[in-house]
Amino acid sequence: DQQVKQNSPSLSVQEGRISILNCDYTNSMFDYFLWYKKYPAEGPTFLISISSIKDKNEDGRFTVFLNKSAKHLSLHIVPSQPGDSAVYFCAASTFEIQGAQKLVFGQGTRLTINP
């Protein structure tokens, strides 16, 4: 049961253009959504998050949009830079009965920025 899905395994974008990464989820109880970037041989790096009560959050070149009715979120990177080439993971947070807040991850999208 894949509760968080990233349907595009890869995306290629020209430097300077907008990169749009998409994520769909099924569980309406998720309370926060996060995006992580991962380089080879490193752990995921936190990029940006959004509460389930918001529909947009912006931090510099990164903007996350949340559409709760469609159970869809997206990450926009503007302008795209070569250093943005990495695997991007969408994650959703859910509060467990015992008190833990666990993250459920998508499978990742490999973003390649071409010069």
Next chain:
Amino acid sequence: ETGVTQSPTHLIKTRGQQVTLRCSSQSGHNTVSWYQQALGQGPQFIFQYYREEENGRGNFPPRFSGLQFPNYSSELNVNALELDDSALYLCASSPPGFSYEQYFGPGTRLTVT
């Protein structure tokens, strides 16, 4: 500010053996979570520790166990290793009051032969 650190970086074990992985949380963080990442997949939640107690567990058998120490560092222990346990093991720490905001270490690559 020191981030999350993990040791060792790589480890090779034989099926049936036991392994201990270690994690030091980021300064000021009091919650530690462990994840398993298989090749080509997103990380899967193993468990979370807060105030030295396990307060949540994913779909992993009891041979996966952990500890959290008073300084908030943590260990992940896996007994009776199986070939499918080969993966990247990630530790993440969270600041007080924001346990959803998890900051990851570089991971330990475990290979079981």
